Amino acid sequence: MAAIELRNVRKSFGAVNVIKGVDLDVRKGEFMVFVGPSGCGKSTLLRLISGLEEITSGDMLFDGQRVNDLAPSKRGIAMVFQSYALYPHMTVYENMAFGLTLEKGKDKEEIRRRVERAADMLQIRQYLDRLPKQLSGGQRQRVAIGRAITRDPKVFLFDEPLSNLDAALRVATRIEIAKLHEEMDNVTMIYVTHDQVEAMTLADRICVLRDGLVEQVGTPMELYENPNSVFVAGFIGSPKMNFISGDKAAAYGAETVGVRGEHITIVPENGTWSGKVIHTENLGADSYVYLEMGTEEPVVVRLDGVNTYKSGDVVQISPMADKIHRFDSAGKPMR
Amino acid sequence: MGSTINLWKLTKSALFYLLVAVIVVIAVFPFYYAIITSFKSGTDLFRISYWPTSFDFSNYREVLFSPGGQFPRNFLNSVFVASLTVILALFLAVTASFALSRVRFRGRSLLLMTILAVSMFPQIAVLAGLFELIRFLGIYNTPWALIFSYTIFTLPFTVWVLTTFMRDLPVEIEEAAIVDGATPWVIITRVFMPLMWPALVTTGLLAFISAWNEFLFALTFTSSNATRTVPVAIGLLSGGSRFEIPWGLIMAASVIVTVPLVVLVLVFQRKIVSGLTAGGVKG
Numbered sequence: 001m002a003a004i005e006l007r008n009v010r011k012s013f014g015a016v017n018v019i020k021g022v023d024l025d026v027r028k029g030e031f032m033v034f035v036g037p038s039g040c041g042k043s044t045l046l047r048l049i050s051g052l053e054e055i056t057s058g059d060m061l062f063d064g065q066r067v068n069d070l071a072p073s074k075r076g077i078a079m080v081f082q083s084y085a086l087y088p089h090m091t092v093y094e095n096m097a098f099g100l101t102l103e104k105g106k107d108k109e110e111i112r113r114r115v116e117r118a119a120d121m122l123q124i125r126q127y128l129d130r131l132p133k134q135l136s137g138g139q140r141q142r143v144a145i146g147r148a149i150t151r152d153p154k155v156f157l158f159d160e161p162l163s164n165l166d167a168a169l170r171v172a173t174r175i176e177i178a179k180l181h182e183e184m185d186n187v188t189m190i191y192v193t194h195d196q197v198e199a200m201t202l203a204d205r206i207c208v209l210r211d212g213l214v215e216q217v218g219t220p221m222e223l224y225e226n227p228n229s230v231f232v233a234g235f236i237g238s239p240k241m242n243f244i245s246g247d248k249a250a251a252y253g254a255e256t257v258g259v260r261g262e263h264i265t266i267v268p269e270n271g272t273w274s275g276k277v278i279h280t281e282n283l284g285a286d287s288y289v290y291l292e293m294g295t296e297e298p299v300v301v302r303l304d305g306v307n308t309y310k311s312g313d314v315v316q317i318s319p320m321a322d323k324i325h326r327f328d329s330a331g332k333p334m335r
Numbered sequence: 336m337g338s339t340i341n342l343w344k345l346t347k348s349a350l351f352y353l354l355v356a357v358i359v360v361i362a363v364f365p366f367y368y369a370i371i372t373s374f375k376s377g378t379d380l381f382r383i384s385y386w387p388t389s390f391d392f393s394n395y396r397e398v399l400f401s402p403g404g405q406f407p408r409n410f411l412n413s414v415f416v417a418s419l420t421v422i423l424a425l426f427l428a429v430t431a432s433f434a435l436s437r438v439r440f441r442g443r444s445l446l447l448m449t450i451l452a453v454s455m456f457p458q459i460a461v462l463a464g465l466f467e468l469i470r471f472l473g474i475y476n477t478p479w480a481l482i483f484s485y486t487i488f489t490l491p492f493t494v495w496v497l498t499t500f501m502r503d504l505p506v507e508i509e510e511a512a513i514v515d516g517a518t519p520w521v522i523i524t525r526v527f528m529p530l531m532w533p534a535l536v537t538t539g540l541l542a543f544i545s546a547w548n549e550f551l552f553a554l555t556f557t558s559s560n561a562t563r564t565v566p567v568a569i570g571l572l573s574g575g576s577r578f579e580i581p582w583g584l585i586m587a588a589s590v591i592v593t594v595p596l597v598v599l600v601l602v603f604q605r606k607i608v609s610g611l612t613a614g615g616v617k618g
Binding site: 050052071072073077078079081083084087088089098099102103147151 | 510516525530
C-alpha cells in the first residue's frame, strides 16, 4: 500500500516537453485511471511512476519518501504491459516466478506457493507448464497480470492492458480487473487507457490528461456531472456531449453550451430548438437520433427503447434545464 | 497442339535440371576430386581419372600417425584457436550489442558505422601493424596471437549482426525484466540469450569457419611447426625432396580438416536456417 505524490513533475525528451508540470496525489489503495487522447503523455506519466523513465525535474514521493532515483524493482511496483511482454522462452510458471527467483534468499516452496496463489486468483493454474505461444491473447494477459500479482506489489501499474484484446474479451477482463481491485484492496492501482468507458467503469478517481497537463481529477460522477472544461466534458461520457455555440448559446449567456444526449428530450411542440433527423441508430435498449441544426457536429439525442424517426423528419427538442453546461470563451465552466 | 506444349514443357524442365547439374558439378567437383585423390598413392596420383580407382588409406595413415608428424598437433591447435575465438567473440559481441542496441549514449550510431568500416580493411593492410602489436604483447608464435587477431577480425561482423537482431527484440520484455529486478547481466544471460540462439549459432558458426580456414595471419604470426594451425601446416607440407609435392598427403589432410566443419554445419543446420530467417520475436 502506498500513497503516491507527484510534485511539479516534468519530463522532456530532448527539446520536446511531454509532461509539463504535473501535481497529483494518488491515495492509498485507490484505483486511479489516467485517461486522455493519444499523445497526451498518460503512458509517459505511468512510466515515470514505474521508474522506467527518469524524471527531468520535480519530485515523486511514495509514502512521503522521495523515489526519483530509485530503480523500478526497489519501488515495490508491478507493471502490466499492453503487449503482455511475457518471456517467450519460459513457461507460465517460470514467467510468474522470474522476479522472485532474482530476489536473494527466497526458498523454492515460498515461490511456488505465491505463484500458485496468483494462478488460482486468475484461474490459470492449468496453464502453468505451457509456453506463452500456446496461449490465447486473453490467457496471456491474465498471465501478465498474474506475474504482477506474484510480486506482491504496493503499487500496480497497468499500461493499456486491454487494447490488444477483442471486444468481448475486453469486457470480461475489465470485470476481472475490477474484481482484482476489490480483492487486493490494500494495493494502489494506476491504470492508463484512452477508452473512457474503461475509465468510468474501473476508476475510483479519474485523472484526465491533455498535452502533458492534468485537466481534471475526480470521481467518474464528478467528471460526468461537473466537467472542468469543454475538453473534459467532451471526453467523458458516451455518446459525446453536444456543444452548441453562437446565438443559441448566447440565449443562455454563454459562449458555448453543452448538453448530453441523454439530457435532451424530443417534445411534440414548443421545443427550445428544432432540427432535422439525418441518421438514427437503434441499439435495442436505447437509441440515438442525430439531428442537423446548424452546429459543427450533428446533435445526438439518446432515447430509451426503440425510436421510429426517419431521416428528413423535423423534430422539436428541449434540453433539461438543470443539465445544461455553460462554458465561457476560454472553455471554462460558468457556474 | 497439346503435344507441342508437352514437348516445350519437357525441354524447359530438362534445361532447368541441366543447369542445376552444371552448378552442382562446379560446386562439388573440387572437393570430390580432393577425396578421390586422397585415396590414391604412388604414380596413380598423376594419372587423371574422374572416378575412384583405388581405396588406399596409406595417405591418411601417414598424415595422422607418421612418427615425428605434427599434423594431429596442428589439428588440435586449430580446434583450440577456432573454439576460443568463437567463445571470446560471442561474449564480447553479445555484451557490446546490448549496449549498442539498448543503451542510449552519445555517438552510438557513429560507433556502429566505425565498427562496420573497420571490417572493410583487407587483412594485408593491417598485417604489419598487427605484427608489431603481437610482438609488443609478447604473444608471437603462440595460439594467443591467432586468437587475438581472429577475434579482432570477427568482431565487427558479429557485433553488427547481433546488434540488428537484438534491436528487434521487443523493448517491453526488457522493461518487464527491469521491473522484475533484473540487472543488465541477468537480462542478457537469462532473457535475451535464450531468444537469440539462432543468431548466436549462425554468427558463431561463421566465426568458427573463418577462424578455421584463415591462412595469412596463421602463416605470419607463427614460426614453429608445433604452433601452426592446419591450413598453414597443409600449405607447408613437403615431400622427400624440394621438387616433390606430396599431393596424396595434402589431399588427405584437406579432407580431414573439412570433416569437422561439415559435422558442425549438419548439427546446427536447422538453427542456421531459422537464424537467417528469424525476424522479430512475438511475446
